[in-house]
Structures are given as C-alpha cells and as structure tokens.
Amino acid sequence: MSLKPADPAFLDALSARLPADTLRTPETRYLEEPRGRYKGQAAAVALPRNVDEVAEIIRAAHAAHIGVIPYGGGTGLVGGQVMPDGPAPILMSTERMRQIRASYPAENVIIAEAGAVLADVQAAATEVGRLFPLSLAAEGTARIGGNLATNAGGVNVLRYGNARDLCLGLEAVLPTGEIWHGLSRLRKDNTGYDLRNLLIGAEGTLGIITAAALKLSPIPASPGTAIFTIRDPAAAIELLSLARDAVGEGVSAFELIHRQGLEFLAETLPDLRQPFETHPEWCVLIELGLGKGQDAEEALADLFGAAMEAGLSDDGVIAQSEAQRLSLWSLREHIPEANRRIGSISSHDISVPISRIPEFIPAGWAAIADLEPSLRINCFGHLGDGNLHYNVFPGAGETRADFEHLRGEVKRIIHDLVFEFGGSVSAEHGIGRLKVSDLDRYGDPTKLAAMRAIKNALDPHGIMNPGAVVPGL
Amino acid sequence: MSLKPADPAFLDALSARLPADTLRTPETRYLEEPRGRYKGQAAAVALPRNVDEVAEIIRAAHAAHIGVIPYGGGTGLVGGQVMPDGPAPILMSTERMRQIRASYPAENVIIAEAGAVLADVQAAATEVGRLFPLSLAAEGTARIGGNLATNAGGVNVLRYGNARDLCLGLEAVLPTGEIWHGLSRLRKDNTGYDLRNLLIGAEGTLGIITAAALKLSPIPASPGTAIFTIRDPAAAIELLSLARDAVGEGVSAFELIHRQGLEFLAETLPDLRQPFETHPEWCVLIELGLGKGQDAEEALADLFGAAMEAGLSDDGVIAQSEAQRLSLWSLREHIPEANRRIGSISSHDISVPISRIPEFIPAGWAAIADLEPSLRINCFGHLGDGNLHYNVFPGAGETRADFEHLRGEVKRIIHDLVFEFGGSVSAEHGIGRLKVSDLDRYGDPTKLAAMRAIKNALDPHGIMNPGAVVPGL
Secondary structure (H helix, E strand, C coil), X not given: CCCECCCHHHHHHHHHCCCCCCEECCCHHHHECCCCCCECCXXXXXXXXXXXXXXXXXXXXXXXXXXXEEECCCCCCCCCCCCCCCCCCEEEECCCCCCEEEEEHHHCEEEEECCCEHHXXXXXXXXXXXECCCECCCCCCCEHHHHHHCCCCECCHHHHCCHHHHEEEEEEECCCCCEEEECCCCCCCCCCCCHHXXXXXXXXXXXXXXXXXXXXXXXXXXXXEEEEECCXXXXXXHHHHHHHHHHXXXXXXXXXXXXXXXXXXXXXXXXXXXXXXXXXXXXXXXXXEECCCCCHHHHXXXXXXXXXXXXXXXXXXXXCCHHHHHHHHHHHHCHHHHHHHHCCCXXXXXXXXXXXXXXXXXXXXXXHHHHCCCCEEEEEEEHHHCEEEEEEECCCCCCHHHHHHHHHHHHHHHHHHHHHCCCECCCCCCCCCCCHHHHHHHCCHHHHHHHHHHHHHHCCCCCECCCCCCCCC | CCCEXXXXXXXXXXXHCCCCCCEECCXXXXXXXXXXXXXXXXXXXXXXXXXXXXXXXXXXXXXXXXXXXXXXXXXXXXXXXXXXXXXXXXXXXXXXXXXXXXXXXXXXXXXXXXXXXXXXXXXXXXXXXXXXXXXXXXXXXXXXXXHHHCCCCCCCHHHHCCHHHHEEEEEEECCCCCEEEECCCCCCCCCCCCHHHHHCXXXXXXXXXXXXXXXXXXXXXXXXXXXXXXXXXXXXXXXXXXXXXXXXXXXXXXXXXXXXXXXXXXXXXXXXXXXXXXXXXXXXXXXXXXXXXXXXXXXXXXXXXXXXXXXCCCCEEECCCHHHHHHHHHHHHCHHHHHHHHCCCECCEEECCHHHHHHHHHHHHHHHHHHCCCCEEEEEEEHHHCEEEEEEECCCCCCHHHHHHHHHHHHHHHHHHHHHCCCECCCCCCCXXXXXXXXXXXXXXXXXXXXXXXXXXXXXXXXXXXXXXXXXX
C-alpha cells in the first residue's frame, strides 16, 4: 500500500481528461486549518463540477496509487482536511458542486450537493417552509458533504440527532472510482448493508460524498429561548428532565455554560451583552420549539417557576423578542471565539453517559489542578447529549506558550478520565489526524481490526484521505 | 470459501469446550419459519448463556469453516433464520441470553441481551417509567437481537425511527470470534467507522449481536387513537400533514387501511368489532401521544373537524377509553392474520417516496388486473413512512394454489413498478434468503460490490448466515 506522489506526468494526463481549469495549483487557504496545528501540502487542487468528474479523478488516483484528500469548507477541527506529509496528494474540493438539486417539502426532503454551504441548505429549507436543523458555529463556511463525512453535531442534536440522523441517502464515489447512486428519499429501506452510515463519519477515508438526500422538519410554530442560572450540573440534568416532562420533544437545545465561559466572553468580547449582573457559577441556555396553539414563552416561564421551586435556579432571562433570542444565542455561539482569543492549551470534545456528567466535571477539575493549579477550565456544551467541550487554558496573565510542555499531559489526563467514565474522546469533531493515536489507545481492538479490514477491502491502495481516522494501517 | 458440514467430530470437540447442554439436536420449531416457504436444516442448535460462549462457538466455526445461523425469535418473514440446503450449519439461538442487564431511566437508556423478547424489553422500559417504542405484530415472540439484526420497523417508525434509530451501542461477536465491546450509552461518539449501523440490518451475516444499549423515550402523557374514513391515499397524505402541523412530533403512528383489509377481517375474524357500518374504500388509523397539559382526544376531534372541512373524511371514530383504543389497534394488528387465513399469492413489503404513493397504488392495481382481473389486492401499512404491504390474493372463492403459477410474475410486476417509482423492494423485512435475487436485480451495482467486499473482509470463510443477504458471493 505505498502511495506515490501526484507528479506532473500524472497531473498532465489527468488534466487532459477533464475540462479546463479543473486542476489548479492549491492556494494557501486549502492547506490551512482553523486551529493552525497542521500545515497541509498537495500537488494540486481538483475542482470537479459533477459526480462524473469526481469519479474520473478518483479512478485515475486509484490506478496510479495517488492520495486524495476530500475538502469541504475546511472548518474541521481535527486535521481531517490537511495532509502534512507523505507523497503529495490531490486535494478534492467540492466547492463547485453546491446546487440544491431538488426539494420535496411534502416529503420533508431536500437534495443538496456536497459543496452546498450548510447555511445555504438551511436557507433552501426555509424557502420551502421547512427546517433543516443541523446547526453549528461554522455553518456559514462548512459544506454539507463535510458535515456528513464527519457526522457533525451542533446545538440541535438533542432533538433532531447528528448529521447521520438527518440523511436519507447519498450519492458518493468509492475509492475505486465507482459511483454509488444511493440518493434515496425513502424513510424505510432494508435492502442490504448500511453503506450510507458507513460513509457518514468515515471522514472521507472510504470515498467522497457528492450529494445527499436530507431530512427536513416542520419549522416550530412557537420558538422560545431562555437562560437560567443553575445550581450545578446535576441540577441542570434535573431541569432537562422537567423540561422534557413538560414539552416532550419540544426541547430543541439545552446548553451548559460555566462561569469561566462568561468571564472569557466579558474579557475578550466586552460589547457582548451579558444576561446576569454577576457571572453565575453555572447557567443553561434552553431552546424550545413548540407547535401550533402552544406558547414557548409561557412554557419557559412555567419551567422557570418549577426550577425555582425545586431549588435548581435562582435567576433567569426569557427572551421576549426575536432580537433577544438571537442575543442569548450569540452569547453561546461566541464562546469558541472567546476561547480562541484566550488561547487554549488543549481542547477536548468529549462525551460521557449523561448521568455521570455531575461526577465527571469536578473529577476533571481536580485532576488538572493536581497537575498545575493555575490552569483554568472552560467546560461548556451540549449537556442534553452528554457532550462537553472541556477546554484547558493558562491562568490569568499567562499564555498558552508557557504551558506548551504540559499539553500532552493535560490531554492524556482528560482522555484517560473520559475513558474511565465510559465516554468518548471525540463526541462530534471526529478523529481526523489529530486523534488517530487516541483511537488507537482507547478504541476497542475488535472494532479497530474491523475498521482496518473494511478500509483495506474498499480502498485497497489506501488512496482516500491517507493517514486519517484508521490507526495502524 | 467452501463451507464444511458440522460433523459429529466437530460437534464433539466443541461440546467438550462448553458447559453441558449447550449443544442440542435441533427441534423442528427451529427449522420452520412463519410463512412455511423454507424448511431449514442444522446439525445442532447451540444455546449459549453468555457472550463468551458465543465467541467460543464462533471461533470454532470460523476455524473449521462451518456455517452459523443466528436465531432469535424465528419470526422473520424472509427466510433469514433458516438455511434450507448446503453443508449442515449450527443454529445459534440467543434464547438463554435474555436478561435486561441495566436500565438508566435518567439517561433514557436500557441495556438488554439479544435474546430478550421485544415485549419484555417494552415491559422493562414501562417498569422504569419509560417507553421503548419499537412495536410490531410479532413483539410477543421476536427477540431484540433479531429486531436489530433485521432493522425492524413496525407502527411507530414515523415518530421514533427504525430499530437502528433506537440503538446506541452493541455487544457483538464478529465472524472471526472476536468480541466487540461496544455497549455505549453515549448519544454522540464520532470515533471511527459506524460498526453499529453496519451490524444492524446485516441480518447476522457480519456477526451476531449479543446485547444492545437501547434508547428509551418518555411515555406520552396523553395518548389518543382514532380511525377516520379517508377519500383516497392523496387525502391521507394531506391529513398527515394537517396532523403534523397541529401536533408536530406528537403523531406516533399513521396507518392506511383499504376496504379489502376490512373485508378480509370481516370474513375471517367476524367477532372483531368493525368501526364503520359499511366498509369505507379507505381509512386511516391515527395514534397521537401528547405531552402534559395537552389533550389527544381533543386534538383528534379538532383534526377530524379540519379533515371534514377539507373534504378528506366523512366519518370517524375517536377512542374514548383505553379499551376502545386497544380495540381500534386490534383491527389493524389482525390484518396480517386475516391475510394468512385468506392466503396470499405473493406479499410485498415495499416503500416508495411518500408523495408518489397516490400514483403507485392504482398503478399496481392496474398492472395486476392486466395480468389476471380476478386477483384481489390488500394494500395497507405505514403510510407516514411510505411503507406499504401490498399483498396479492386470489379472487373470492378461489385459493392461492390456483395461482401458484402466477406468483413469480406477480412479484416481478410489483417489484418492477416499485423500482420504477424509486422505491425499495424490502422496506422493513430485510433480504434474508427470499429477496437475494431481488437485491441482485434491483440493487445498485456499486453498493453490491461494496457489500461483497465488506462481507469477505469481515467473514473471510463466509460462515455467518451463509446464503443470506449478499448476492453473488
């Protein structure tokens, strides 16, 4: 399985079989990633216009044993989109395949090409009176093909599921260059192995997604947003339970925010409006989306009353307008930006079984304090999914450079703890290149062996996204 | 990949490594299936008590190239659980592994062993104040491992999804005898390929599921059931849309019933109470499950008013008690029994894109009438999922034996039509042995090649459920 670099002879021959301007010298932006931890390299970037051109390129790469790196919006956080070393690959960007091919509002289905920007898919759904609920910080840049390849999560997973739960069918090119025409709009189809879910989350290592049939939902008639202070994470779980008792599936998002996050926001983005006069130790951001004849604001007021009575919360803000709703969400959505400005030593996208969150959070604090008491932790995220972003920062007045030497140890401490709690070291960001060694360390050996067998079976020359996801290849 | 029969020498050697009474001569019941189309054969039935014994057996079978047929409740309708010919395999029944290992109501999770009967899983969920929503006619016999292996559907898919959507993690033994410890309770876990969804729906050809972590839901505070006459299938789709506009995810089931089904019920089960004095051409059975402070009966009454006004319905019954709810459901649940008593020539478990159902149904009628005008069609099922059971029967006074010669042609006509409509020839029952040739005929060639590659990679000797699911092995 030794790959070859994409040399000029290969590129010239391939170019001759494609329309002009399909292959280009890669601009710098294709070789960078948001956290600046990897610098990529590529002999060329391919900009195919349709699935046939994608297939042509993959067939050639397969025949010549040349690596192909699928490239969507470039927003991935684990280095899945950049190959820092090894034989120079081709980068395959989906940016020219960004059409909404069709929408079927009566079926709650939309068909989008892989290169459609997530926000454009959302807008196309809104245009036909429906909701495409996948929602995450990078939605203005991320492309739906990448969202599917990485099984993206975001703030609405609690109600609507991960990216895989929002996909009915795929069109994709497998590593041998064969096209899979699997753009099914069916809700039920038990005809053979679940190739769709195998490609979703494989991060481009088993083929490249070129289009998807996506599930839409009704737009909730009565949305509502609130932020409540909350006693502690255990109280937050109780509150979620109360909310679900009251409105069932109507709870769309339930995000935990720690004082540290509010302080980072105040420090780095002082113009952002804070909901409380003094930063509470914990708070939760709640989004409801209720049906006709229901009133989300009223439901939130009732919930706040119940939370007060149960001793879970002592202060809260319920948005009274769309502007206030956006302002509350803006707070949550700016936490990653505030984190970037502070500069984390190590960030962790982890999940643990929901009921163990109240133990996990302080256990992590204690373990990190044992290592270095000055470190700060910003723990926030998708409480309802058991998914926390548990990020470690230098103490006030210090910089991440001062703690570069501790990064490995910090990461190890958090990930070991997650493993001990039966959790996952990558809840929603994926493995990419950053976490291949973690997967090797924490992964089930039988599952890893199965992954290698599947990878070798579908991609015998190992051309698709070499070095990503699968340990020990 | 030539398999060997499980001969006495193999069985003796294996027996010596297992507790007494783990291997037995198979009773007849293990070798039959509900429709009587296949008669199985097996050298022995294995009744392991735990995953280690399962692994011991599979390792031995893998080493000796002996086939293993996973066996749950034996209720599958496509012959996945019986191997009619070929080298005598071992049958592996999960019936001794039927514990509920743990439940986590605060997390909405229950962990059940593969041999737990579906109804027992439902009951265990109820005991902790939760709902396990998978519900189907065979629930008193079917076992959860089989439900997952076949990605079972049933009446609540509309709201809660197929079996795969109800599973968070699996424990399984892969074809080499390795145990995968994947019993995750996590809602989000993006660490590598989706082995869970690959095993779900593989019908035991890629390993045997031994336990599963299953998603629970709140029990709806206000359930409600109604049956409305409906103008035609297009009106039924409109009504579903009205219902969802009104109560969102609160629509738990939405079943279409044709006059033919009511007539079969009246003929074969005359004691069953019919809701309408004269059989309407079409009706729909609707189940709502609403939250606290909502009233399902009231919502159904409002819906009926809206349906009348829109000219969709002219008669309806809304259950006023739990007994009436059960009685309405009993009607729907007895349709398969009535069908069995009448005796179908050919039955089809198909799906088409929901918006195409109104065209599909009469197109099927016309095509069958062209072949033989006396034939009757009972078309019923999960309209909200686009999944119909489209079953063809002899004319009144005739028997299925009279039309045996037409079975192949009937099946071909319906399946060709489904294919033309972009549908699936197995919406919820799976491929088993009955539909391998259909999958070969209608399946996407790239997907079929990928299935073969995966099967060969994970099960190099082809021991797991030989002859099922994968065409052209």
